[in-house]
Amino acid sequence: MADLASRISKPSDAPVDDKAPAAPDAPAAAEGNGAEGNGAEQPVDDGVQRGLIETTYDVEVKLSDLQADQESPLYSGVSSFEELGLPKSINDGLLAMNFKKPSKIQERALPLMISDPPTNMIAQSQSGTGKTAAFVLTVLSRVDLAKPTQPQALLLAPSRELARQIQGVIQTIGQFCENLVVEAAIPGSISRETGVRASVVVGTPGTVMDLIRRRQFDVSQLKVLVIDEADNMLDQQGMGDQCLRVKGMLPKTIQILLFSATFPDKVMNFARKYAANANEIKLRHQELTVKGISQMYMDCPDETKKYDVLCKLYGLMTIGSSVIFVKTRESASEIQRRMEADGHKVSALHGAYEGQNRDALLDDFRSGRSKVLITTNVLARGIDVSSVSMVINYDIPMKGFGDREPDMETYLHRIGRTGRFGRVGVSISFVYDQKSFNALSQIANHYDIDLVQLSPDDWDMTEKKVQEVIKSSRARPDYAPNALGN
DNA sequence: AAAAAAC
Numbered sequence: 228m229a230d231l232a233s234r235i236s237k238p239s240d241a242p243v244d245d246k247a248p249a250a251p252d253a254p255a256a257a258e259g260n261g262a263e264g265n266g267a268e269q270p271v272d273d274g275v276q277r278g279l280i281e282t283t284y285d286v287e288v289k290l291s292d293l294q295a296d297q298e299s300p301l302y303s304g305v306s307s308f309e310e311l312g313l314p315k316s317i318n319d320g321l322l323a324m325n326f327k328k329p330s331k332i333q334e335r336a337l338p339l340m341i342s343d344p345p346t347n348m349i350a351q352s353q354s355g356t357g358k359t360a361a362f363v364l365t366v367l368s369r370v371d372l373a374k375p376t377q378p379q380a381l382l383l384a385p386s387r388e389l390a391r392q393i394q395g396v397i398q399t400i401g402q403f404c405e406n407l408v409v410e411a412a413i414p415g416s417i418s419r420e421t422g423v424r425a426s427v428v429v430g431t432p433g434t435v436m437d438l439i440r441r442r443q444f445d446v447s448q449l450k451v452l453v454i455d456e457a458d459n460m461l462d463q464q465g466m467g468d469q470c471l472r473v474k475g476m477l478p479k480t481i482q483i484l485l486f487s488a489t490f491p492d493k494v495m496n497f498a499r500k501y502a503a504n505a506n507e508i509k510l511r512h513q514e515l516t517v518k519g520i521s522q523m524y525m526d527c528p529d530e531t532k533k534y535d536v537l538c539k540l541y542g543l544m545t546i547g548s549s550v551i552f553v554k555t556r557e558s559a560s561e562i563q564r565r566m567e568a569d570g571h572k573v574s575a576l577h578g579a580y581e582g583q584n585r586d587a588l589l590d591d592f593r594s595g596r597s598k599v600l601i602t603t604n605v606l607a608r609g610i611d612v613s614s615v616s617m618v619i620n621y622d623i624p625m626k627g628f629g630d631r632e633p634d635m636e637t638y639l640h641r642i643g644r645t646g647r648f649g650r651v652g653v654s655i656s657f658v659y660d661q662k663s664f665n666a667l668s669q670i671a672n673h674y675d676i677d678l679v680q681l682s683p684d685d686w687d688m689t690e691k692k693v694q695e696v697i698k699s700s701r702a703r704p705d706y707a708p709n710a711l712g713n
Numbered sequence: 714a715a716a717a718a719a720c
Contacts, residue, residue: 385717385718386716386717386718387717387718414718414719414720431717431718431719432718432719433717433718433719433720434718434719434720435719436718436719437719437720441720459717463716463717463718465717465718466717466718469718469719554715554716555715555716556715556716577716578716578717578718603715603716603717604715604716604717605716605717607716625715627714627715627716628714629714630714630715
C-alpha cells in the first residue's frame with residue numbers, strides 16, 4: 228500500500244492572513260489550567276471586514292452589536308480570574324482546584340459572558356482547553372443562591388456521561404457556594420414526586436423536554452442556557468429539534484451560550500439563528516488540532532488483522548489509560564468479549580447498557596480501576612479523563628448514509644480525549660483497505676496533519692514511537708488539574 | 714447500513 232504519510236503531507240494551501248505575525252514557536256507548556264494555544268495571539272490592525280473586531284493568527288473574536296464597544300475592557304480579555312470580580316466563594320473554588328490562571332478561551336470569553344446586559348456567545352476552542360470551566364463560571368456568576376431550588380440555569384449535553392461530568396465540574400468549582408444545588412436531568416435521576424428542585428440543571432435533551440412537558444421543571448426563572456458540543460446538538464435530527472423546542476419554552480430574554488471544539492460552516496449558520504446577536508470566538512480549522520497529540524496510523528493488511536494488531540498494542544495501551552473507538556455497539560461488545568477470552572482486561576461502554584451500568588463503567592475508568600475502554604461515539608465528545616494517553620480509532624469515523632464521507636469533526640473530538648490541558652498523548656487510527664485509507668487521507672488533508680505511519684510488522688519501531696511520546700508525558704510533573712480536579 | 718437522545 229502506498230505511503231499515507233507522504234500522500235497526505237502536502238504544502239498548506241491555507242489562506243493564512245499574511246498580515247498576521249508568525250506565531251512564535253513556543254512549546255506548549257502547561258500553565259495554570261490553561262495550556263491552550265501557544266501565546267501567539269497578537270492583535271492585527273484589520274478593521275476592514277465589518278464586524279471583525281480583531282484577527283489574530285489563530286482566533287477571531289467578533290463582538291455582538293450589543294457589546295460592540297471597542298473601548299470596552301471586555302474586548303481585550305482578562306489575564307487573571309481576579310479581574311473578573313467574581314464572588315469570593317467562586318474564587319475559593321478555583322483556588323482549591325489549583326486553577327491559577329485562566330486559559331486562553333477563559334481569558335477571552337469570560338468577560339464577555341459574565342457582563343451585563345447578558346449577551347449570547349458562540350465559542351469554539353480546541354478540545355481540552357477549558358471550555359467547561361468557562362461556561363460553568365458564567366453559570367455560577369448568574370445564579371442567585373438565595374433561591375436554591377428555583378431553576379436558574381440549564382445546561383444541555385449530547386450524552387448521559389457528559390451531562391454527569393459537567394454536573395461534577397459545577398459541584399467542584401462551586402464547592403464553597405453555600406446552598407448551591409445542582410441536579411442532572413438524565414434518565415432515572417429526577418424524582419417523579421418532587422420534580423426538579425435545583426438552581427442549576429444539567430441534562431440531556433429528551434429528559435429535559437419530558438420534565439418540562441410534565442411540568443416538573445419550572446423554566447420561568449431560567450437566566451442562562453448552555454449547550455455544550457453545540458454543533459453536534461444543533462445539527463442532529465432529533466436533538467436539533469429538541470433543542471429548538473426547549474428554547475421555545477424558555478424566557479425570551481435568556482442568555483444562550485454555545486460551546487464546541489468544532490463548528491462546521493453549515494451548522495454555524497443555524498447556531499447564529501439559535502443564539503442571535505452573539506459574541507463569537509472562532510478558530511481557523513487548521514488551528515483545531517492539538518499540538519500535544521501525536522497522530523499516527525496503523526497500516527493493517529486486512530480487516531481481520533485489525534484485531535490481532537489491537538491485542539499486540541495492549542501493553543502500550545496500559546501504560547496510561549486508553550480509549551478504543553469502534554463503529555457499532557455490537558462490535559464494541561464483540562471485541563471486548565474476544566479480548567477478555569484472550570486474557571486482556573478491558574471494558575466496554577455504549578448506549579445499549581443501562582444508565583447505572585454506564586455510570587459505574589465510566590467511574591471505573593476515571594478512577595483507573597479499568598484502563599482500556601472500548602466504546603462508540605457516545606464517548607467521542609467532551610469526556611475528560613486526564614490519564615488517557617492513547618486513543619485508538621479501530622474504525623475510522625464516517626458520516627452516516629453509506630459511510631461515503633469521513634467525519635472530520637468526530638475524528639477531532641475522538642483524539643481530543645487525550646492530550647488534555649497541555650498533556651501529550653498518542654492517537655492511532657487503523658486503516659486496512661482503500662476506503663479507510665482514503666477517508667483518513669481526507670481527514671489529514673483537511674486539518675493539514677502529518678500522520679506518522681506504523682507498521683504491524685515492525686513492533687520495535689511501533690513501541691519506540693509510542694513510548695517516546697508517552698514517556699515524555701510522564702516526565703512532566705507540572706501538569707495542570709483538569710476541571711474535575713485530577 | 715450508526716450512535717445518541719424520552720416515556
